[in-house]
Amino acid sequence: ADGDPAAGQVVFKKCAVCHSIDAGVNKVGPSLHGIIGRKSATAPGYDYSAAMKGANKEWTAKELDTYLTDPRAVVPGTKMVFVGLKDQKDRDNVIAYLATLK
Template identity: 40%
Template sequence: MNLIRIAVAAATLLASGAAFAVGPEPKTPEEAAGKQVFTHCAACHSLDSSKNAFGPSLYNVVGRKAGSVPRFEYSDAIKASGITWTEDNLRKWIADNEKLVPGTRMRHIAITDKAEQDYLIAFLKSLKQ
């Protein structure tokens, strides 16, 4: 009986996990390429609209004030950064987040390829509610 319950719970988790990774359907080749680059981010950032995971939701992130998602425990560093997530700042963040905001809790990311950055930003722009 317990085993069955565990199996059902695992299946449910898997099913919700699949929905998790889906996100919006890419509308342009750039967004589709960006969704591929997002595999570097998906372990911590949910594609399930406003859900926070290990990292905050990235829906509506473009143009948003850093550290402003409700119910997410940000580091003091990001809360005090005074940054707005313009395309330019997002580019700096994904190239070297610790350089842009020393003391951030996000693991170091180094996407320095300009095309990959463009694609990723195109995809992030498509995350809207």
């Protein structure tokens, strides 16, 4: 909670390798446009892993905070090969930035 979206935009460079913020634009990972409040594995046209299809989450800020701490522990078998953001401030900031993408 209480992140800084401008700082989060800088943190997002780590995500932008694999994620676009534009609606409908999937890269290695699905578009993160409108991710806050979205149901997991629902970006149109994106081929999710079986693990993510079965995760059955709603990406609230709290759920994202948990996921981004250790993605492969929270969704075992996910094809998001990313170690996560270990710093709480980085997570708060990137989530605040993601909240602006709607």
